Amino acid sequence: MIWSFSAHRTFRKCPRQWFFKKIYAHARAKDPLRREAHRLSKLEGIQAWRGKLVDTVISETIVPSISRKHPCGLDEAKKIADQLFALQRAQRMAPAGQVGFFEAEYHQPLTEKMFDGARLEIHTALENFYRAEPVWKLLQQAKALVRQRPLSFRHGTVSIRVVPDLITFQSPLVPAVLDWKVNAYPMRDYWLQLVTGAIGVTRCNPHRDWPSGATQHEPHEVQLLEVQLLTGDVRFHTLSEADVHDADDFIAISASEMELACGGSNPKDLQPEDFPVASDPKACQTCAFKKLCWGAET
Ligand code: SF4
Known part of the structure; x- marks a missing residue:
């Protein structure tokens, strides 16, 4: 079993969601439900997406430019972020796109105002990164x-x-x-x-x-x-x-809780119904696997 901080966070929220995400989802599985779980695992809400986009610009543009001793400027970083924003937004909104927005999948509002807000926050994040002198x-x-x-x-x-x-x-x-x-x-x-x-x-x-x-x-x-x-x-x-x-x-306690939840079986031999659901129903509101999980319960 692989323990990670994100696995721990997901498991604490909902053991079944952890199973869907970390074990069940598989892009090339024969079982179509496992392939569907993989597709759903790639969904992102607009908030998480804009955070990852900032990560990408810092990791793939700003940091390498510092390593080359020619740091790219804030304006250039914002321009690259805007280009990525437009490209990824179009890819995620395309009907046959491989990765989508959580909101679009679950018929929740996804408005121009939300995209404007996300773009503004990306710019704020980059501005703050450039202001972070100790960093x-x-x-x-x-x-x-x-x-x-x-x-x-x-x-x-x-x-x-x-x-x-x-x-x-x-x-x-x-x-x-x-x-x-x-x-x-x-x-x-x-x-x-x-x-x-x-x-x-x-x-x-x-x-x-x-x-x-x-x-x-x-x-x-x-x-x-x-x-x-x-x-x-x-x-x-x-x-x-x-x-x-x-x-x-x-880490030891968290990892043994995950092992206990699998009841000594190889996790790959288990099914979503073998894992308890979230104790707080609010966890389901943002869960990408809702359609599979709720389908399994009916
Ligand atoms: S829909 Fe709710 S109970 Fe089902 S996996 Fe997601 S968080 Fe857990």
């Missing part, structure tokens, strides 16, 4: 910038996967893990996500393009930065050895 200082002084890199490490019987938005290696190679957010979630969630990143960067096998000696650190030595792009807040988090133990315990 720019760190990025411009770094020996290496590693963006959106999946890190894997073992934790007991479980594989842990974490994808920090950015890892930087400073001189003398103490890593920093950065996560930027365009959405508002509780503080505790952010912290845990960053700690998992710190554990990942120190316990995974060093990647080929990392500077040598880059992983010879303990998780509590890693610098953690949370960048709130809608408000412009940059938070430095400090980590003690006790925090790392707490995070390890947290």
Whole structure:
């Protein structure tokens, strides 16, 4: 089983949604319901979409330009964001599109005003990124910038996967893990996500393009930065050895809850009805798998 922070968050909301998303959905399955689950798993609400678009512009345009020592300007970043916005919006609204909007799939309002608001927030997020001086200082002084890199490490019987938005290696190679957010979630969630990143960067096998000696650190030595792009807040988090133990315990408990939910069976042999539904019905309002789940109940 693979444990990730997003798997944990989904499982806590609804074990059945976790099963649909992390185990059942498969693009090339023979079972058409599993292929449909895969299609639904790609749906995104407009809020999540605009957050990912900001991630894409920072990771694929701004950070590489900093690595090349020719940082692209804010106006250029906004222009690229606008082009992506128009392209992805058209692709998602196309009748035969591979990925769609959650709102369109579930007949919820998707208005021009919502798109205008999303575009405005993308611009605000980029403006705040350019204003975040401590982040720019760190990025411009770094020996290496590693963006959106999946890190894997073992934790007991479980594989842990974490994808920090950015890892930087400073001189003398103490890593920093950065996560930027365009959405508002509780503080505790952010912290845990960053700690998992710190554990990942120190316990995974060093990647080929990392500077040598880059992983010879303990998780509590890693610098953690949370960048709130809608408000412009940059938070430095400090980590003690006790925090790392707490995070390890947290992962172990969360992973064993997932294993228990599978009742000792191989998760691939199970069906959605084998998993409990959300305890809070509000979770269903934003669940992409509603049509499959509610269909299974009737
Ligand atoms: S519709 Fe509700 S109960 Fe069903 S998977 Fe989604 S969140 Fe869970």
